[in-house]
Amino acid sequence: MGMVEREEEEEEMVTPGEVLGKATELKAGRGAYVAPHNKTVYASLTGRRSLIPPPSDSSDQRPTVEVTGHKAHGAVPVPGSTVIVRVTRVMAKMASADIICVGTKAVKEKFSGIIRQQDVRATEIDKVDMHASFRPGDIVRALVLSLGDARAYYLSTAQNELGVVSAESAAGATMVPISWTEMQCPLSGQIEQRKVAKVGGQ
Structure with a gap:
């Protein structure tokens, strides 16, 4: 370094x-x-x-x-690539995230991403509630739309297979997806809203 x-x-x-x-x-x-x-x-x-x-x-x-x-680089996000990101902040109109993988390869540099309200899902875009879609700490599969401004990539989760793939509940357990929009804590049984990524057979 x-x-x-x-x-x-x-x-x-x-x-x-x-x-x-x-x-x-x-x-x-x-x-x-x-x-x-x-x-x-x-x-x-x-x-x-x-x-x-x-x-x-x-x-x-x-x-x-x-x-x-100038040194061996890890993967670099490019428009059209699928990335795994960790949500860092959720605001009314967008969520920001750190990109941790491009495809299956880990990144070595810090890349930031932004999921805008209009890019969360494909339908009823105007009704998207960011706080009911993502929470800080969520692991999300997203698609890189473009290199946005301020060195952050614009990301989309507007396909069925994109969205939250792993989330921790308030009780600290890894939640289980129970629908497109809900995940449940296996410990407390509490249900939280999310934009859930489709997994095989869901």
């Missing part, structure tokens, strides 16, 4: 979500991706930015921008 980067490298270090350029001028290589809505190339990991010139015989004369991780 405590390695000091040499000064000349500092200026080309980029972090996830940093703008690398316009897609009209650059192609996205490893560690970069293009956001279709604004044709902008962003970095998808922390590392050094480098430009690779196009082959001289290529019809596409845009250079390719790559971001190379």
